[in-house]
Amino acid sequence: MMDNQNIENNENEMSMQDLMDLYDKPVRIGQIIKGKIIQLDDKEAIVALVGASHDGKLVIEEATVDSEGNLTEVLELGQEIEAKVIRRPQENDSFFILSMVEMHREEAIRDLRAAHENNETVKVKVKDAVKGGVVATYLGQRVFIPASHLELHSVNDLSVYKDQDLDVNVIEIEEKRGTTRVVASRRKKLQEDRIAQEASAWESFEVGQVLEGHVERLTDFGAFVNVNGVDGLLHVSEISYGKVGKPSDVLKVGDELKVKIIALDNEKKRLSLSLKALQENPWTRIEEKYPEGSVVLGKVVRFTDFGAFIELEPGVDGLAHISQLSHQRVESPSEVLTIGETIKVKILDSSEENKKVSLSIKAIES
Template sequence: MSENSVNPETMADALNSVQTVNVGDTVKGEVLAIEDKQLTVGIQGTGVEGVVPLKELSTQPIEDIHEVAQVGDVMDLVIISKIGKDKENGQFLLSKRRLESKKVWDELKAKSDAGENITAPVTSVVKGGLVVNAGVRGFVPASMVADHFVEDLKQYQGQELEFKIIEIEPLDNRLILSHRAVLEAQKAEAREEIFAKIQPGDVLDGKVARLTNFGAFVDLGGVDGLVHVSQISFDHVDKPSDVLKVGQDVKVKVLNLDPERNRISLSIKDTLPEPWDGIEDKAPVDAVLTGTVRRLTNFGAFVEVLPGVEGLVHISQISHEHIGTPADVLKEGQEVQVKVLSVDPSAHRLGLSIKALTEAPEGAAEEDNSNNSRPRRSNNNGGNNRGRRNGGNGGRTSIPAEYQQDDSGFSLGDILGDALKDAGQDDK
């Protein structure tokens, strides 16, 4: 046999060693050439070539194809279609991304079955939720983003968050995730620890987490407690956002714990100095103060002269002239000047006067409005005292129930002025 002759057996062996490939097969491809948008690869063991488009190279975005492939590299690929008709010179379309994706789906499915969470970055905010890159595209519905309503989801753009897998369907490329479930689980664990170690009366450090119209939610370390608007300050607060801001560090006192309803009631006000402390120095008798009318009743006006400190301006101390009710000349929210008539620190009571700061009209009788508004004796018994002697009320005007049970801290004598004294004189 000549030196140039070919051994038939060797040729047969070579032909037999050439593998045939089909769509769906996993093969190894050697990079033969690199273009801007694709790789040309030789499919090992087949003698044929194929192409890998840029978008099929990776599950991650690629800016420069040369960063992920070099001539001579060998990579695992999957055949996704045949693009040539000639059997010998036919070419195939291959993908590296789909192999990676399949591997990712397998890993995600295993984590889902095991109840494990995943961590992934938020790549975009779309209508109805967030899109995340978990190696494959995942979607987080807006209702599963947080454990409270979030008005603007854009704040999550670019953040890397922990998610629970809610639904996974690899064949449909469907991956539904929830960040809310992770937060709720974390808070449940933290709540258990918090409820075990705190009790009413404790003073804790916290951070303002959220503000609403009715109060502020304060983070105590993974668990939120509510500071009702009435517990923010001794001063009147219309809206929590007027005095607090999200992220602000605050001290709070635990008012109440309700483990069954997962509620913690807190107070910022109770950690502040008591407003009545040193009241004799802050509001001494004869001092002139500027205050705000907070409440109007039939018997007078309650005026706040210091944050958390209210005093009573009895109806007889409002004006030199007769008035039917305080509402005739005053309104809630009105700013007024008052003179301090009396101070009772232990009872948290201030007696105030508006008329003491004004001159009486010339020629006006020096007569208190208390005389004009004193309770009248009843004429049902002809003006005699038989009713009193027989166990009745003796014709005396009864005290309205709301006055008897008033929670202002003022006595009936304070409320009715000199009326009780005068009524006692009439009975003699």
């Protein structure tokens, strides 16, 4: 029978053997290994590895996907880390080469698969614009976002997304020949955000409100102005008191402007806006601005059988009756006037209530 001393010696010997086995066990490529940083500078760290015959080396490119900074801003001397072994010691380099980026890439793929299965968003950072879309990264894993999935509208300049953080949904993830292909989309998140924003906006809209907006698109009959995430119609007749041939004559896409809500239909989701409603009505105090007997300049804007309309200011056209065009008999206004011509006229009468100004050309002829 063994005495207690022999049993204790055997246990000690087993413990020593286990320890030796630990250090004799070869470190494999791809193995996740622990260690402590024993030397650190801006570009690389030396790591004392647990269970390895050599120390490890971790360069900044393998420590973080953002390799433009300083490694001392990412790691600390004495810090314990885990990293993947990507190269064994060689004759000219006695270190195991380590990578935290590759270790995180495995974690990234697990996260991206989970996000795909659970229909959740992940935040990625755009690194570059390429043909057909942009390349982003998530914990070092490449993620491709097609141009058609970046916005709810078409995108012309993909370079504006460089270095941006985007919330995306994973729409495709595929293993092929040892690599993982990940395709993501931002459209679904934007659509969900828009729906929520529009619902909130419709609850707050009231007729008479004045809101900041920007022109989204132009048509022949008006402009669509986005206010609080909702597109409202600014009809051409509501742009100005003056004559507007088509909206593109006075507005362009992207213009920022204040508009007033003049009508809304919550059920049909129709919003009518006005710029004109925020401008002073040019007929206000018309008798003061154009008193009877005064002589002013005007522009000939259109003809009728009974006379010519002369624009005194945007929104105010006065009528020079055919009998007031000349001392000579006139059969048609075009005999004595030209559209676009600037002429002197005399105010015969003006009325704010009736929105009328009567003019005479012959009254100032010598």
